Structures are given as C-alpha cells and as structure tokens.
Amino acid sequence: MLRFATWKLASVLALVAAAILLVMPSFLPAETVDTLAAKLPGFIPLRQIVLGLDLQGGAYMLMQVDDASVIKSQAEALRDDVRQKMRDGKIALSGGIVTQPRGVLVRIADPAERQKAYELLQSMSQPIGGPLAGGNGRSLEVTQTDAGVQLTLTDAAIADKVRHAVTQSIEVLNRRINAMGTKETVIQQQGVNRVLIEVPGLQDTTKLKEIIGQTAKLDFQLVADPGDPPNEVETLPMQKGGGTIQVQKRIMVDGEDLVDAQQSFDQQTGEPDVTFRFNLRGGQKFGQVTSENVGRPFAIVLDGKVISAPVIRSPITGGTGQITGNFTLDEASSLAILLRAGALPAKLTVVEERTVGPGLGQDSIDAGKRAAYVGGILVIIYMIATYGIFGIFADLALAVHILLIFASMVLLGATLTLPGIAGIVFTIGMAVDSNVLIYERIREESHLGRSVISALDAGFKRAFATIVDSNVTMFVAALILYLFGSGAVRGFAVSLGLGIITSIVTAVTMTRMMIALWYRRVRPSRLPI
Amino acid sequence: MKLLRLAPENTKFGFMRFRRVSYPLSATLSIISVLLFLFVGMNFGIDFAGGTQVDVRAKSGEAHIAEIRAKAESLGLGPVEVQQIGSNSDVLLKLNVQPGGDAGQQTAIAKLREAFANDYEFRSVDAVGPTVSAELVQSGTLGVVVAIIAVLTYLWFRFEWQFAVGAIIGTMHDLLLTVGFFCVTQLEFNQTSIAAILTIVGYSLNETVVVLDRIREVMRKYKRLSTAEIIDMSVNAVLPRTIMTATTVFLALLALFFLGGHVIRSFSAAMIWGIFVATYSSIFICSPMLIYMGVRADAPERTKEKDADATSADTKVKA
Numbered sequence: 022m023l024r025f026a027t028w029k030l031a032s033v034l035a036l037v038a039a040a041i042l043l044v045m046p047s048f049l050p051a052e053t054v055d056t057l058a059a060k061l062p063g064f065i066p067l068r069q070i071v072l073g074l075d076l077q078g079g080a081y082m083l084m085q086v087d088d089a090s091v092i093k094s095q096a097e098a099l100r101d102d103v104r105q106k107m108r109d110g111k112i113a114l115s116g117g118i119v120t121q122p123r124g125v126l127v128r129i130a131d132p133a134e135r136q137k138a139y140e141l142l143q144s145m146s147q148p149i150g151g152p153l154a155g156g157n158g159r160s161l162e163v164t165q166t167d168a169g170v171q172l173t174l175t176d177a178a179i180a181d182k183v184r185h186a187v188t189q190s191i192e193v194l195n196r197r198i199n200a201m202g203t204k205e206t207v208i209q210q211q212g213v214n215r216v217l218i219e220v221p222g223l224q225d226t227t228k229l230k231e232i233i234g235q236t237a238k239l240d241f242q243l244v245a246d247p248g249d250p251p252n253e254v255e256t257l258p259m260q261k262g263g264g265t266i267q268v269q270k271r272i273m274v275d276g277e278d279l280v281d282a283q284q285s286f287d288q289q290t291g292e293p294d295v296t297f298r299f300n301l302r303g304g305q306k307f308g309q310v311t312s313e314n315v316g317r318p319f320a321i322v323l324d325g326k327v328i329s330a331p332v333i334r335s336p337i338t339g340g341t342g343q344i345t346g347n348f349t350l351d352e353a354s355s356l357a358i359l360l361r362a363g364a365l366p367a368k369l370t371v372v373e374e375r376t377v378g379p380g381l382g383q384d385s386i387d388a389g390k391r392a393a394y395v396g397g398i399l400v401i402i403y404m405i406a407t408y409g410i411f412g413i414f415a416d417l418a419l420a421v422h423i424l425l426i427f428a429s430m431v432l433l434g435a436t437l438t439l440p441g442i443a444g445i446v447f448t449i450g451m452a453v454d455s456n457v458l459i460y461e462r463i464r465e466e467s468h469l470g471r472s473v474i475s476a477l478d479a480g481f482k483r484a485f486a487t488i489v490d491s492n493v494t495m496f497v498a499a500l501i502l503y504l505f506g507s508g509a510v511r512g513f514a515v516s517l518g519l520g521i522i523t524s525i526v527t528a529v530t531m532t533r534m535m536i537a538l539w540y541r542r543v544r545p546s547r548l549p550i
Numbered sequence: 551m552k553l554l555r556l557a558p559e560n561t562k563f564g565f566m567r568f569r570r571v572s573y574p575l576s577a578t579l580s581i582i583s584v585l586l587f588l589f590v591g592m593n594f595g596i597d598f599a600g601g602t603q604v605d606v607r608a609k610s611g612e613a614h615i616a617e618i619r620a621k622a623e624s625l626g627l628g629p630v631e632v633q634q635i636g637s638n639s640d641v642l643l644k645l646n647v648q649p650g651g652d653a654g655q656q657t658a659i660a661k662l663r664e665a666f667a668n669d670y671e672f673r674s675v676d677a678v679g680p681t682v683s684a685e686l687v688q689s690g691t692l693g694v695v696v697a698i699i700a701v702l703t704y705l706w707f708r709f710e711w712q713f714a715v716g717a718i719i720g721t722m723h724d725l726l727l728t729v730g731f732f733c734v735t736q737l738e739f740n741q742t743s744i745a746a747i748l749t750i751v752g753y754s755l756n757e758t759v760v761v762l763d764r765i766r767e768v769m770r771k772y773k774r775l776s777t778a779e780i781i782d783m784s785v786n787a788v789l790p791r792t793i794m795t796a797t798t799v800f801l802a803l804l805a806l807f808f809l810g811g812h813v814i815r816s817f818s819a820a821m822i823w824g825i826f827v828a829t830y831s832s833i834f835i836c837s838p839m840l841i842y843m844g845v846r847a848d849a850p851e852r853t854k855e856k857d858a859d860a861t862s863a864d865t866k867v868k869a
Contacts, residue, residue, distance in 0.1 A: 075813075083682065085652070224672070227663065230656070372652045372679040374659070381605065381673040388811030396805030400798050406554040407794065440742050443806055443814050447749065447821065450802030454795045458760070461791040468560070487763045490708060491756040497701045498752030502745055505693030507686065513745045550553065 030534055037421055040428035043068075047431065070431050073438035075509050076386050078379035079221035080229060086186050086214045087368040088179070092123060094367065095174055095182055099161075100125045103142065103172065110141045116169060124161075124173035139165045142172060149177050183214050186366040191216055196362035197232050216369065224378050236324050236368055237359035239276030241310070242268040244318040244330050260326040261347060268320045268327070273310045278303025282360035284353045287345055293353035294345045297360060304340025312336035321346070323356070375508075389442035396446045397423075404453055408460055409549050414535040415456035418527040422452045425523035426516060435519075438512030448520030454491070455528035458484040460550055467548050474540065476548060481533055488525065496521045556797060557790040565785045565833055566778040566841065572834035576723055583730025592732045595740030596676055598690070600647035600683035602658045606670035608639040613670070615641060625661050635812045640673070652679035690744040694725075697748050701755050709762055716839035717758045720831040724754045724824065731823045737816040746817050750824030753799070757792065757832035764788050765837065777844075781837045796829045 046054045047070040058067040074081050100120050107114055107127070116128025127142065129135040146161035160178040164171045191208055194216065198206050207219040223229060245254040245267040256265050278299050285296040299307055311319070311333050320330040321344050329346040348356065401419070404412035426445060430437060463480030471479060496518060503514035596603050606613070615632055618641055622630040631644040643662065648654035655677040663672065678686070698721060706714040728750055732739050764784040772780060800822065807818035 085681065225663075226675070227660070370652045370679075371656050371677075373682040374655070374675065374677040376672070376675040378671065378673045380607070380671065385811055385813060388809060392806045392808075392810040395809055396802035399801040399805060403554075403798060403801060407556075409553055439811075439813055440745060440817070443742075443810060443817060446802050446806045446810070447799070450799035451753075451795075453798050454756075457791050457794045457798070461788070461794070464790075465787065483767075487760055490763060491759045493704060494701050494755040494759055495749075495752040497704060498697050498748045498755075501693055501697035501700060502748045505689050505696065506741065506745065507689065508741065510741045510745045513742070517749065 025534060025537060029530075033531060033534065037424070040421075040424045043428040043431045044070075044424060047427070068431050068434075070427065071434060071436045072382075072386075073436045073441070073509055073512055074219060074221060074375070074382075075377050075439050076382045076389075076437065077221055078224065078377050078382040079219065080223040080226050081373075081375045081508075082218045082226070082229070082233075082371055083211065083373035084190075084216045084218065084233065084369040085372045086183055086190060086216070087370055088183055088214065090368040091182050091186050091366070092174065092179055095179070096120055096122070096124060099172060099174070102145065103127060106141065106145060107138065110138075112138050112141065121173075123179075124171065126166075126169055126171050128169040130169075135165060135169060139163065139170050142170055145172070149175070149181055180213075183367075187214055187216060189366045190369060193363050193365050194218065194233055197358055198229075200358040200362065201229070201232060215372070222379070224376060226374065226376055230371065231355060232358065233369065234371070235359055236365045237276070237362070238324055238364040239279070239360060240272045240322040241274040241307070242270075242272055242320045242322055243310075243314060244320050245269050246317075257320070257322060257325060257327050260323065260328050266320065266327050266330060268322070268330075273319075274299075274303060274307050276360060276364055278306070279360055279363075282357045284350070284357040285343070287343065292345065293348045293350045294343045295348075295353050295357045295360065296341060296343050299340040301340070304338070307340065307342070308336060308338035312338070385439045385442075389439060389446075393442065393446050393449065397449050400449055400453060404456070408456075410539065411456075411460055411536070411550050414532050414539070415453055415460075415528070417535065418456065418531045419449065419452055421531060422520070422523050422527040423449065425527065426519050429519050429523065430515070435515045436512055437516075438509040440509045441512030441516040444513040444516035445520065448517060448524060451495070452520065452524035452528060455484075455488045455524060456532055458488055458491075459529070459532065463548065464550055473545055473548055477536060477540070481529075485529065488529065492521050492525055555790075557793040559790075561786045561789055562782075563786060563789075564782055566782050566838055568834055569838040569841075572830075573838070576727075576831070576835055579730065580723060580726045583726045583733065586733035587729050590733050592729070592739040593736040595738040595743075596644070596647075596678045596683070597740040598683055598687050600655075600678050600680045602645040602648070602655055602662070602675075602677045604643050604659075604662055604672060604676075605635070605674040606641050606643065606666055607673050608641075609669055609671055612638040613641045618643065618666070621665055622662070625665060627658050627661060641670075647678075647680055647683070652681060655679050686741065690741070693744060694747060694751070697751060698725075701751070705755070705759070709766065712840055712843040713762045713766075715843060716836040717755060717762070719839055720758050720836035721751055721754055723831050723835050724750055724827045727827045728820060728824055731820065735819070737819055740816070742814060742817040743820060746820040746824065749821060750828060753824060754828035754831060757828050758836045760788055760791065761785060761832050761837055765840065777841045778838075781840060785833050785837060792829060792833070796825055799825055 046057075046067045049057075051069065054067055054069060061067065097120065100118050103118055103125055104114070112129075112134060114127070114129075115134070116130060119126040119128060127138060129138055143163045146159045146163055148158055149160045158177065159175060160181075162173045162175055164173075187210055191210060194208050198208065198218070198220070203220050203223060205221050207217070209217050211217045218229075218233065220229060249269060253270050254267050255270050256267050258265050279297055280300045280303075281298040283296050285294055286292065287294045315333050315335060318330040318332045321328045328344060331345065344356070397419075401416045404415050404419075406412070408415065423445065426448070429435075459480050462484040463476050466479040466483075467473070467476035499514045499518035499521065503511055503518065506514055606618075608614075613634070615634060619630060619632040622632065622643055627648065628646050631642075633642045633644070634640065635642045645658055645662075648658045650657070659675060659677055666672075698718075702714055702718055702721075705717050725747065728747055731737075732743065737743075761784060764787055765781055768780050768784045768787070772783070775783070803818050803822045803825065807815060807822060810818060
C-alpha cells in the first residue's frame with residue numbers, strides 16, 4: 022500500500038501537467054490562441070475544444086438523394102440511347118418508344134424486326150459491379166414480349182447510379198457552398214443515399230436551401246413555332262410573373278458545357294445579369310444554333326422553368342453570352358454560383374434540419390457551466406463533510422478527472438455538445454463512486470479490527486474488483502449509446518465513456534498515492550473516517 | 551471534526567422480508583406502466599414523431615402567447631403547440647409532421663419564418679421528416695436492446711447465471727418504471743431520453759453489481775447462513791456506499807435539473823427518477839431473486855474452480 026515507485030508519481034504529475042496544457046487553449050480567446058500558435062513551435066498542440074452546433078450555433082442539414090428522380094433521369098437517358106442505337110442499327114421504330122417507370126418499351130409489331138432489335142439492344146446491357154452486386158450483374162434486363170422489346174434498369178444499376186449521384190452531389194455542393202463564403206463547412210456522405218451538411222454560425226437557412234435545393238440544370242430550347250408538330254412541343258412555366266410558354270422539346274445546348282458564370286450588369290439597362298462562358302464544344306454548338314436561328318426567340322430554361330426567352334439578334338460565336346431576367350442582385354449572384362458549380366445529378370430533399378442560433382448556444386454553454394460548477398461544489402462539500410481529509414483527496418482526484426475528460430476530448434478532437442456537458446455533470450456525481458466504494462470498504466475493514474495500514478490496504482484491494490465490474494457495465498452502456506445514438510446524444514456517450522475511464526485512473530491510482538503520501542507524513546494511529 | 555453520516559453504522563435491516571411487499575408493489579407498478587404506455591402513451595418529441603419545432607424569442611418585450619397561437623394556427627399547418635419556456639420572452643412552437651413527405655416540413659419552416667421573423671428571433675429550428683424519425687425510433691430501440699444484451703452477457707461471464715437473471719429482472723423493472731414516468735409526467739420523450747434510459751440501465755446494473763459482488767463474497771465466507779441472511783448481511787454492508795453514491799449523483803443531477811436549461815430538463819428529471827428506481831430495485835428486486843433461484847454458497851466453486859479461494863478472489867482481478 023505504502024510503496025509506489027517515484028516514477029509512478031512523476032508520470033501522474035506529468036499527465037496532469039500535459040492535461041492542463043491541452044485544456045488551457047480552450048479557455049483563452051480564439052485570437053490569443055492564434056497568436057500563441059504562431060510564436061510557439063509546432064509540436065505544442067494548441068487546440069481548442071470543438072463545440073457542437075448546439076453550443077456554437079449553426080445549421081445542420083441532412084439531405085437525401087431522391088431515388089425516384091435518379092431512376093427517372095436514367096430512364097430518359099436510356100430512351101435517348103435506344104433511339105440512337107436503333108438509328109445506328111438501321112431498324113425502323115415503327116411503334117415508337119414508351120418510357121416506363123423503370124425502363125423503356127420499344128414497340129415493334131413485326132416479329133422478325135423485333136428479333137433483330139432484341140439482338141441489337143441486348144448489347145446495351147453492360148456488366149456491372151463485382152460478383153457480390155445484386156441482380157444478374159448486368160445493367161439492363163432485356164426481354165422480348167408480344168408488344169416489343171422491354172429494357173428494364175436492374176436494381177444493381179440503380180444502386181450504382183444513386184451511389185454515383187451522391188458522390189457527384191457532394192462535389193457540386195462543395196463548390197456551391199464554398200462560393201457562399203462560409204467557413205468550416207462539413208459536407209459528407211451519410212449512409213447510402215444521404216448527404217450531411219453542417220454550417221457553423223449560419224442561422225437563417227433560407228439562403229442555404231436556395232443554394233443547395235436547386236438542381237440548376239440549365240437548358241437552351243427554341244421557342245415553338247406554330248408549325249411545329251405537337252408531340253415535339255412542351256409547355257413550360259415562366260420563372261417570374263406566372264404564365265407559360267411553349268418551347269420545342271429538343272434541348273439545343275445544355276449547361277454541362279459551361280465553364281464559367283459571373284454576375285454582371287446589363288450594359289444598356291444596368292440591371293444585374295449573369296455572364297456565362299462555354300467550353301470549346303459548347304461554344305461551337307451554341308454558335309451553330311444561334312447562326313441557324315437568327316430572329317427566333319431562344320428560351321433559357323432552369324430546372325424546367327423558363328428564365329427568359331430573348332430573340333437571337335445575331336449569331337453568338339464567341340462562346341459567351343448573358344442571361345437577363347429581371348434579376349435582383351442577389352438572384353443574379355445566386356444563379357451565377359449555381360451555374361458555376363454545375364447541376365446536381367438528382368434532386369435533393371431535406372429530411373432533417375436543425376438550426377441553433379448563437380444566442381441559444383451561448384445560453385446553453387452558460388447554463389451547462391453553472392450546473393457543472395454548482396453540482397461540482399455540492400459534491401465536493403458533501404465528500405469533505407463525509408470523509409474529512411479523505412474527502413479532500415477524493416475531491417482533488419475529481420478535479421483531475423474533469424481535467425482529463427476535457428484533455429482527452431481535445432486530444433481526440435471529440436465534439437462537446439449540451440448533452441455532453443450533461444454527461445460531464447453526471448460523471449461528477451458518479452466519479453466519486455469509486456472513492457466511496459474504497460472508503461466504505463476501508464471503514465468496514467477497520468471495524469473488523471484491522472490496523473490502519475492493513476485496513477487501507479484491504480480497502481483498496483477488495484474494492485477494486487467491484488469498481489471494475491460496476492464501471493464496465495456503465496461503459497458498455499456508453500459505448501452502445503455512441504454506436505447507435507446520433508447527433509448530440511453521441512456527445513453524451515463520449516463524455517460518459519471518457520469519464521468512466523478517467524475516473525478509474527484518478528479515483529483509484531491518484532487517491533491511493535495521496536493517501537500513501539499522507540500516511541507516511543502523519544503516521545496516524547486511527548483512521549480519520 | 552465530526553463527519554457526516556447519512557446511513558447509520560452497522561445496520562441489520564431485514565431487507566429480504568420486504569420482498570413480500572416490494573414484489574407485489576413493483577409488479578403492480580410495472581403493469582401500470584405498460585398499460586399507461588399502451589393506452590396513454592408518451593409525449594414523443596419531434597425526433598421520434600417527426601414534425602417541426604421552433605424556439606423563438608420576442609425581439610422586444612414579452613412574447614404574446616395567445617397572439618402567436620392565433621397567428622400560427624391561421625397558417626394552415628395543423629394543430630400548433632405553443633408553450634412558454636424559461637423567461638417571458640421565450641416561446642416554443644411545435645407542429646405535427648406535415649403531409650407531403652419530407653418536403654412538407656420545409657414548407658412549414660418557410661411559413662413560420664415568414665409569419666414571425668419580424669417580431670421574433672428564431673433561436674432554434676428543428677425539423678425532422680418522417681423518414682428520419684422512423685429511423686431514429688429504430689436505432690433508439692435497437693440501441694437499448696443491444697445495450698441490455700451486451701451488459702447482461704458481461705454479467706453472465708463475471709457472475710453465475712442466477713445473478714444475471716436477477717439483474718435482467720431488475721433492469722427490466724427500471725426500464726418499465728422509467729417508461730411509466732414518461733407517461734405520467736408527459737415529459738417530452740426524445741433522443742436525450744434514450745440517453746437517459748441507457749444511463750439508468752447502466753446505473754441500475756452498476757448498483758446491482760455492487761450488491762451482487764458483496765453477496766458472492768459473503769456467500770463464500772459464511773456457508774452455513776441461509777441465502778436470505780446472506781443477502782441481508784450483504785445489502786446492509788454496502789448500504790452506506792449505496793446511499794452515499796446515490797446522494798452525490800443526485801446532487802449533481804439536481805444542479806443539472808435546476809440550472810442546466812430547458813433543453814436538458816426532461817433528461818435530468820428522468821435521470822433523477824432513474825437513480826431512485828435503480829437504487830430501490832438493486833436492493834429489493836434483484837437481490838431477493840437469488841432466494842428464489844436457489845443460489846448456494848458452493849455453487850460458485852463448482853462452476854468456477856479458480857475462484858474457489860474466497861479471500862483472494864477479489865485481488866485476482868487486479869493481477
């Protein structure tokens with residue numbers, strides 16, 4: 022009991038010193054930490070504890086890629102591909118192509134022609150995924166029916182496209198949100214088809230949702246002539262002022278070939294507009310279309326809504342152009358961001374949103390601090406009142422315990438949330454349990470007539486097994502909570518779990534050393550508890 | 551210095567006699583809890599029920615609840631729950647999950663912002679769509695079940711199976727009574743409540759383990775005593791520690807309840823309740839189970855030979 026190596030004492034003291042160094046920056050203003058970091062050598066970790074969005078304020082959004090819209094756009098792309106393939110294979114499309122929810126039906130009445138088409142279209146199905154992928158490992162299921170040839174997207178193909186859409190969405194969102202000029206934004210994949218966005222400090226998500234909620238697919242379509250066949254014409258709503266306009270279904274040029282878009286001002290009216298620039302291919306296409314259609318109105322369509330339909334005055338061959346549309350300055354700059362960042366491959370829906378203003382966050386920090394201080398002081402007083410000098414030892418261990426929780430959170434980069442603070446307050450009450458177990462055992466052993474030193478020894482030894490057993494159960498609960506919990510609740514699990522580990526170290530090892538040092542100095546004839 | 555002792559020294563309460571009272575009492579309370587859960591239900595927060603919740607503060611002066619309610623109800627977003635929180639200027643608005651899937655919640659937020667943004671500061675906005683809330687229910691339930699299984703597996707390895715059974719029954723009892731607590735108080739049941747439940751499970755088992763540890767120890771030492779006598783002796787021996795720890799945790803939670811802010815009040819309330827229930831069940835529910843299951847003093851030695859030496863059993867863990 023009394024003997025412990027000096028190096029053990031030294032390492033405990035070193036641990037405490039290291040913990041103080043780790044925790045200190047979190048209590049200094051951010052600017053001070055920055056200036057200190059610039060002066061001190063790099064190996065000294067000057068990190069502040071990471072506060073959760075519920076404490077520092079900010080917006081959290083969980084977006085889901087709309088599977089249905091991925092499937093729909095895939096089915097449409099398939100239709101175009103099939104049409105091209107049939108044209109290349111010189112098979113007449115007698116009955117046309119019908120788009121279905123998950124594929125297309127090529128209507129061919131003549132069995133011989135149908136067989137030809139079937140053989141041709143089978144080559145469109147490509148192997149997909151590894152041997153573990155679902156379905157038959159192909160991208161398409163091609164079957165022959167009485168009506169024609171049926172092409173259906175397989176589950177594996179759809180899963181693949183959704184996965185692809187998610188990664189692509191993350192790239193696009195990154196570009197869009199960075200253009201907004203927010204700091205420390207987190208954009209990451211969650212599960213199979215979700216994207217998580219965290220923007221610290223953001224309060225009103227309206228603007229954010231405008232930026233991330235739009236697909237931003239830009240198309241240029243000619244406004245329909247009265248003479249156009251009706252099945253090649255569609256009616257689209259105008260983006261502003263209601264009303265509709267008839268345009269040709271065929272997309273002449275699309276936004277995929279855009280390389281740049283900037284907010285600018287119309288040279289004649291001075292109104293905000295957006296100047297865009299195409300790459301070589303897009304520029305050529307755009308030049309060709311505008312040359313062939315001088316004098317006709319050209320509709321600029323964003324996500325199925327017509328922004329404006331200016332008349333082509335002269336061929337635009339330089340690869341750049343302007344979009345006007347009675348924009349406000351804000352609208353024009355948002356549109357420029359959207360066009361620059363590119364279109365989202367699929368529609369994203371917000372499935373969960375949580376925003377905390379900085380006011381509430383600060384209030385929560387203050388409330389948490391108050392609860393921690395008051396709770397801590399109550400426990401400290403109670404421990405001293407019950408165990409006297411031993412209570413002081415336990416309280417010192419408790420202080421180190423809290424210090425170590427914070428230090429390990431800084432070290433691990435764990436996030437402190439409001440439930441996390443609650444967890445720390447709870448462990449303040451719980452951490453002394455180990456001390457209580459030890460002290461009560463010491464008392465019991467002493468009542469049995471043991472000498473002071475033997476009672477101390479037996480108390481520590483006998484209580485240890487119980488301490489381990491009882492803390493393991495609590496730790497398992499914290500671990501499971503971390504694995505299955507989400508968001509702020511994980512913060513609770515982290516501080517509870519760390520608190521259990523540090524409390525064993527402090528309550529057992531540190532108290533033991535303190536009591537041993539005290540015993541050597543005082544040599545008491547009877548126990549003070 | 552005279553030291554404070556809440557628990558009297560060397561008590562010899564006959565705790566086990568109380569099982570004739572505690573068992574019917576707990577059984578009744580458990581059944582009532584289940585019935586309450588089925589027929590009254592808990593007040594599920596938006597985490598699990600889906601919906602929208604905003605916390606607003608009047609930009610100047612007090613918040614006018616009646617006015618807010620009238621205005622919110624005129625937006626056509628279904629029933630609106632309006633509630634004062636904290637000071638006079640803070641109000642919480644809660645909407646049910648809106649029709650129209652996940653996009654429906656977004657429309658609701660936009661409408662609320664439009665209606666109140668001029669006079670009120672939006673301190674927090676939470677919107678949980680039907681997809682996510684269903685998943686949270688799933689992962690929450692799974693979490694509680696897995697935690698219980700994991701902890702009990704540990705107990706089964708560390709103790710004899712009879713002890714583990716006692717612990718299961720005690721844990722179930724605490725779980726049911728906590729559910730009953732949420733039904734009676736109608737405190738909001740949300741994700742932090744799951745955290746509270748798991749912590750209660752952890753605390754309850756912690757208590758149980760401390761008592762069981764001692765029972766095992768006493769059992770090996772006094773082989774001639776009856777099980778009831780052994781349990782009584784053990785519970786009395788750990789009683790000071792039980793009371794002491796329950797008090798320190800209670801003090802910390804009390805501070806959290808009164809000072810921690812409204813966001814975690816329901817969490818603190820549930821935990822305080824849990825501490826009482828867990829302490830009660832470890833003494834009056836788990837331990838008496840051993841009497842019924844016929845644990846004998848020699849049982850441990852037969853099943854776990856290496857623990858046969860009673861006096862060194864505890865030190866072995868350390869080695």
